[in-house]
Amino acid sequence: MASDRVATGVRMLVATAAGAAAAWSAAAGLYATTVLALLVAAWTGGAAVFALRPPLPPPPPPPVPAGEDERRRLVAYLDLSPAPLVVLEDGVLRAVNRAARRLFAADDTIAAAPPALVAVMTQTAPGRTATVTLDQGGIARPFALAAGELLLGGRVAQVGALIDIGTELKAAEATALRDLVQVLSHEIVNALTPIASLADTAAAMLRDTPPDLAAVREAVETVARRSGGLQRFGDTYRSLARLPAPDRNRVGIADLTTDLARLFAVRWPGIVLDVDITHAPPTILADADQLSAALWAVLQNAAEAMIDAAVPAPAARLAATTTVDAVAFTLANRGPAITPELAETIFHPFMTTKPEGSGVGLALARQIVRGHGGDIALLPAAGGWTAFVASLPLPRGF
Template sequence: MIGLSLAVAGGAAGLASSYGLWLALAGALLAIAWLILSNLETAGRPIAMSAAPTITAEREEAIHRMLLDASPTPLLLVDGTVVRALNRAARRLFATDDRVLPAPTTLLDHDATHLRHAGRSWRADRVDVGARVVIALIDVEGEERTAEARASAEMIQVLGHEMLNGLVPIVSLAECGLAAAEAKDGDPELLAEILTTLARRAEGLQRFTEAYRSLARLPPPMKQPVDMGALIADLERLFAVRWPEAVLTVAIPRGLTGMIDRDQLNQAIWALLQNAVEAAGAAALVDLSVMRQEGALSIDITDNGPGVPPEQASVIFRPFATTKASGTGIGLSLARQIAQAHGGTLNLLALTPATFRLRLPDGSPHASGQRLQSC
C-alpha cells in the first residue's frame, strides 16, 4: 500500500514539476515525505505477523527518496527545536549537511506561514507527521514570476487573436472595395456600402487598441483625500444620462472620505456600472453601496441580470475575456488593476445576483463603522 501511495505521489510531483504547478508540487513532496517518515516510524515497531520487506518495496522507497532529494523545493523536518534539511535544495539553501543552525524562529512557530531567508521570501507549507512537522518552502518570488510569465503569454496570445480577427475582414473588405472601384458596370452603391462597413470595422479595431493601451499604461495612483459622496453623485448623474431607462440605487454614509486617486476610482466604478447594465439590459436595476469596513473602503455593485455562469467565474477578470457581443473584455480587468494599484482587491462575491466588491485601503483617519443611509 505504501509503495502504491509513494508511486502516486511521485507521479503527481513529476507532473506538477513539468507544468510549473508549485503548490501542487509542494503538496506532493510533503505527501512523499510524510509517507517515508511514517513508514520509518512503523518499521521500528514490533509486528506480530509481518513478512520481511520485499526488494521491490525497498527499491520504490529508494526511488522516491531520490525524487525527494532531487526536488527543487526545500524540505525541512522540525522535531521540537531541531530543524533538519531533508533534501538537497534545503541543504543548499541553509548551507548545511543535516541540522539547520541556528534554527530560524519562524520555522519553530507552527502558526508562521512565511519566512525571509537568503534575501528571498518563502512560504512555509506544513504537514504534521506525528510529533514532528515537515515544511516545504515555496519561493514566493518564483511563483510571482511564473504567474507574470503566464499572464503575459496569455495576453499576447489573446491580443494576437483579437488583432487578427479584426484585420482579416478589413483586408477582405479593402479587396472587395478595390474590385468594386475597378468594375466599369458595377453597382455604384456597392462601393459606398463596402467603405462604410470597412470604416466601421476599422473603428472597432481602433477602440480595441485604445482599450488595450489604457490597460497596459495605467499610471500609479495619485492618492488624495476624496469626498466619496461627491464622487458617487457625479457617477449618478452620468449614469442617468447614459442609461435613462436603467435605475441606480445608491447607499453611502454622509461625510465618507478616502485617500484614493479620484480619476482612477471613478473609472473603475464606471466600468463596474457599465458591466452591470450590459449584463441586465437597458432597463437594469443596479445597487451601489459604499461603506468603510475595518479601515478600508468597500464598494459593492449588484445588478438584476441573469448572473455570472459558474464556468465564467474564473475568467471574467482576464484581459479581453467577454461574453458580450460588443464587449472589449477590458472593463473588469481594468477595474481590478486599479484596485490592485491602490493596494486593494476586486472580487466577485456572488454569481446570482452578480455582486462585485471593490475594496480599497483608504488610509483615512476617520475610521468609523457608520451604517449605510439611502441617498
C-alpha cells in the first residue's frame, strides 16, 4: 500500500512538471514541445487518478432460479431422515431420499418395485398407517408405512414413509412372552401355596387320635375345589395374551368367602380375617374361578404389605354388600397407607413397591373385575385401614 502511494505521488509530480514545461514552451513559441509536454502531463495525471480509484468489486454470482434454494434445502432435510421415503406416481415408484435409495439400491426410479409395497400405498388412505413385509436379500423384514398425498404438477402422488419395525416387534414379543410367563407363574404359585398348606393340615389331622373327620373332610373338599379351579383357570389362560371372557354362573357368596377365609387362615395364621356377608345377596352371577382369583390377589397383597411393614396387630376384612345395582366386595387391611400418587399406578401391570413383589396381583384383579363389567378401586384411607372395593354389576331381574 505504501509503494502504491509513492508511485502515485511521483506520477503527480511528473504531471505537474510536464504542465509547467508546456506553459513555458507555449510562451517561448515552441509549440511542438508544448504538445508533447501536454501529452505527458495528461498521461501521468490520468495514471495517478486511475491508481487512486478503489478496486472494482467482483462480479455477482449468476442468479439462482426462483425456488432453487428451497428445493436444495428440502433435499438436504430429506436426506437426513433415517426413514426411507418413496413416492408413487402413475404406477412408477421412486426413491425420494438417501435412505430409500440405499434400501432399494436405486438412484431414482425403483425398477423392481415390490408389488406388496405398491399395493399398500395404493390402498392406504392419506394420514393412515399400514404394515408391509419386504423381501431384502431373501430375508422378510416388516415395515410400518405412513401414507400421505402430494400434489406434483397438478397430479396427485402417493407418498410413503417406511419404518423398520422388525426389532421393535421382536422386543415386544419377548416382553409379552416374559410377562405372560410371569403372570402365570405368579398366580399358580400363589394359589398352590395355601392349597399345599391346607393339604398338610389335613394330613396332620388324620394323625390325631381320634382324627376329626369332619374338619378333615372340609379341608380336603376345599383343596379339591381350589385345585380344580386352578386347573380350569390355567387351562383357559394357557395360550392367551389376555384373560378369557368370564364363564358366568350363579356363585354362592357364602361358599366363595368361606373358601377364601379357610385358605387365608392356613396361609397367614397370624393375621385375623374378618368376613361379613350379612348384607350380601345369597348368590352372584360370575365366573367363580376368576372372581376367587381376583379377591385372593387383593387379600394376598394386603397380607404381604402388613408382613413387610411389620404391623403390630395385622388384621384384614372381607365384606360383601348389595348396592342399588351391584355387589360390592370391600377388602380392607391394617397395612401401610397408599399415597394418592400411587392410587392408580398400583393397578398397572408389574408395578410394585415390595422388594420381592411382581406387580401382577392387583393388575390381574382389576382385569378380572372389569371383565365382569365392574371395576376395582382404592378407597380413601380411614381409621388406619387401607381398603379396596370391587363392584360387580347385578343383572336386571337378578
